[in-house]
Amino acid sequence: MKTSVYDCVILPLNKIHNRAGNITIVEGRENVPFDVKRIYYLYDIPGGEDRGGHAHKELRQLIVAASGSFNVLLDDGQNKKIVTLNRPDYGLMVVPGIWRELMEFSSGAICLVLASEGYDENDYERKYDEFVKFKTLV
Numbered sequence: 001m002k003t004s005v006y007d008c009v010i011l012p013l014n015k016i017h018n019r020a021g022n023i024t025i026v027e028g029r030e031n032v033p034f035d036v037k038r039i040y041y042l043y044d045i046p047g048g049e050d051r052g053g054h055a056h057k058e059l060r061q062l063i064v065a066a067s068g069s070f071n072v073l074l075d076d077g078q079n080k081k082i083v084t085l086n087r088p089d090y091g092l093m094v095v096p097g098i099w100r101e102l103m104e105f106s107s108g109a110i111c112l113v114l115a116s117e118g119y120d121e122n123d124y125e126r127k128y129d130e131f132v133k134f135k136t137l138v
């Protein structure tokens with residue numbers, strides 16, 4: 001899987017604003033380039049804790065800081081990139097075959113994830129050395 005960190009881009013989302021606040025709408029294949037099959041969110045993350053620490057084989061994701069901020073470290077086995085997410089109207093698209101770590105969560109941060117597939121533990125690579133080995137073979 002020859003994906004690189006440079007395939008993981010920030011997608012601007014829409015924002016409808018009025019005096020009562022904002023609404024952002026995400027629709028599969030409209031403003032995110034895959035059908036959304038699953039949504040999950042991370043919250044109540046204790047200070048100093050990291051999440052992620054894995055790659056996916058097929059899964060595509062859009063990661064949004066629905067509240068607060070955090071950093072996403074992306075790694076394709078050769079290049080690394082750190083993206084700060086801190087706005088609910090921007091999402092980071094993460095393509096398959098990218099190691100990711102989520103870190104430096106602000107207090108009360110909510111990490112919203114829109115995923116292209118259902119949960120499948122077989123789609124995870126959780127060992128970094130295996131991930132790198134796999135990336136160098138492709």
Ligand code: TYD
Pocket residue numbers: 038040042050051052053054118119
């Ligand atoms: P994991 O994806 O490892 O979390 P993170 O990358 O945020 O650190 O998932 C944590 C646990 O939750 C793990 O036991 C698998 C389980 N899980 C599900 O059962 N279904 C899901 O959709 C997700 C995302 C996780």
